[in-house]
Amino acid sequence: MGKSQVLKVFLSSMGPKAPRAGARGKKNDEPKGWKTPTTLTEMRSFHGLVSFYRRFSHNFNTIMSPITNCMKGTKFTWTPEASTAFEEIKVRLTTALVLVLPDFSQPFELHCDASGVGIGVILSQRGRPVTYFNEKLNGSKLNYSTYDVEFYAVVRALKHWSSYLAYNEFVLISNHEALKHLHIQDKLSARHAR
Structure with a gap:
């Protein structure tokens, strides 16, 4: 009988897949495969998902602006500018973000x-x-x-x-x-x- 693995937990996120003990190094490229939204519901879902990451990306809201403009009203309208923004956001979500911890002894x-x-x-x-x-x-x-x-x-x-x-x-x-x-x-x- 082989080794048993009970209650083994993996956290899937944008970036490395990590078990509780540490990173495994395998990259999760899910955002690259995302399809362009075709309905207002899909667009709102995408917006809600990526909005969490705004604090990790410079000028996030400016880049998202064409997409949020498409969400106004009840009619689905997707523009070429929204497509460009969609692709840029996908690239930013799959690029390594390097932030430093604050050092309160430094300005x-x-x-x-x-x-x-x-x-x-x-x-x-x-x-x-x-x-x-x-x-x-x-x-x-x-x-x-x-x-x-x-x-x-x-x-x-x-x-x-x-x-x-x-x-x-x-x-x-x-x-x-x-x-x-x-x-x-x-x-x-x-x-x-x-």
Whole structure:
């Protein structure tokens, strides 16, 4: 009689398949085989599944924007832009994500970026990402000026990662020239004060 294996548990995820004891090294390539959604239900299911991974991928919501735009209303509409986004998300889910654990004795770096579609922020240390934050713009935020959207990205990042940044040094890095004068503004607009 051979060896018995009772209650052997494997955790299947995107990436290596791992038993409780450790990684086996075999890659799970399921996302590569995903078919393009053909119904609104399939599209919503895909969106719900991949949304968990947004904190591990830079500009996730901006990339997902064409897909979320297809989900509006009750009629299924799939666009070429949505197909491109679908393929990009599949690639990102099967590519190794390398995040570092935060070291609270070192200063953090907050890299903020914004576009007309969304904001993306990277919290990093020594040039290596700790985590990501992404948000798709909607409603009145779509009408914000470039300065206001960049400012909004900074404020959202500070709120989102307050537990990391409240008592630690950090450097704010933005590619928007006007934000470098933020600390010397005499008066804030009502929107900025909120």
